[in-house]
Amino acid sequence: MKRKLMAIFILIIYVIGAGIVLYPQMNRFVLKQKQNKAIDNFAHEQKYDALYDEMTAYNQALIENGQSGLSDAWTDTEMSGILETAGFEEGMVGILSIDAMDVTIPLYFGADEMSLYKGVAVLANTSMPIGGESTNCVIAGHRGGYNGQAVFRDIEVLQIGDVVSVTNPWETLEYEVVGHIVIEPDDLTVIKIIPGADMLTLVTCHPYGDNSQRYVVYCKRKGNTEQIVLPEGEAYVSSDDSITKENFLTMIGNGGIAVMGIAVIIFVVKLCRK
Numbered sequence: 001m002k003r004k005l006m007a008i009f010i011l012i013i014y015v016i017g018a019g020i021v022l023y024p025q026m027n028r029f030v031l032k033q034k035q036n037k038a039i040d041n042f043a044h045e046q047k048y049d050a051l052y053d054e055m056t057a058y059n060q061a062l063i064e065n066g067q068s069g070l071s072d073a074w075t076d077t078e079m080s081g082i083l084e085t086a087g088f089e090e091g092m093v094g095i096l097s098i099d100a101m102d103v104t105i106p107l108y109f110g111a112d113e114m115s116l117y118k119g120v121a122v123l124a125n126t127s128m129p130i131g132g133e134s135t136n137c138v139i140a141g142h143r144g145g146y147n148g149q150a151v152f153r154d155i156e157v158l159q160i161g162d163v164v165s166v167t168n169p170w171e172t173l174e175y176e177v178v179g180h181i182v183i184e185p186d187d188l189t190v191i192k193i194i195p196g197a198d199m200l201t202l203v204t205c206h207p208y209g210d211n212s213q214r215y216v217v218y219c220k221r222k223g224n225t226e227q228i229v230l231p232e233g234e235a236y237v238s239s240d241d242s243i244t245k246e247n248f249l250t251m252i253g254n255g256g257i258a259v260m261g262i263a264v265i266i267f268v269v270k271l272c273r274k
Contacts, residue, residue, distance in 0.1 A: 175219035181233025
């Protein structure tokens with residue numbers, strides 16, 4: 001009886017330990033299933049003409065008020081000036097797709113904690129994802145983390161000319177990468193609307209695992225001929241080494257869990273037979 005209790009205790013300890021180590025991967029898997037479901041549901045949403053007019057008016061108001069209230073996604077998580085998106089589940093306004101990063105993910109409005117947990121989000125007081133002259137839809141996403149999806153973890157792989165697309169309720173808009181910089185979190189002038197340009201901008205934390213800066217990728221609408229002069233950023237260190245190290249440690253950890261699991265099973269079986 002004592003041996004059986006000891007065997008059960010050892011199994012419980014192993015399961016708890018394995019669960020702690022594997023939690024980030026399991027959580028990301030569950031999130032991915034939820035995101036896929038949200039994307040499927042969005043494809044069947046009705047297309048509201050009134051909503052398009054409201055989004056257009058919102059974008060025009062940004063030009064007129066100079067994007068007053070614009071703030072960093074990880075500094076101010078309040079959804080200020082939120083556009084009413086009646087008919088769309090929990091504020092989902094589109095789908096972001098980046099083939100070079102193997103990313104297809106729900107796009108929400110308002111970069112609050114929940115939106116960034118479920119997918120990526122349009123910063124409040126930046127343009128809605130419908131394109132047009134003098135628009136810049138700024139999309140924020142997590143770089144990684146224990147609880148969240150590492151959506152923009154590999155953002156540094158994006159090169160000039162790579163395509164980033166946004167599917168809104170009416171159409172799919174294609175943009176191409178034209179440059180990137182690294183900035184301080186409060187340097188918000190570099191993500192504002194450029195007069196005449198039709199742009200989409202990706203923002204995430206940098207460097208990977210530190211998050212003291214912001215990595216910014218500028219994308220211009222394919223076919224837009226407006227000349228864009230990109231601002232200069234700060235000197236920065238690539239996150240490649242940190243990501244490679246994490247991938248290696250994850251592989252070692254998964255292998256260790258597997259080997260330990262086999263060892264625990266063998267030990268428990270022997271213990272119960274005695």
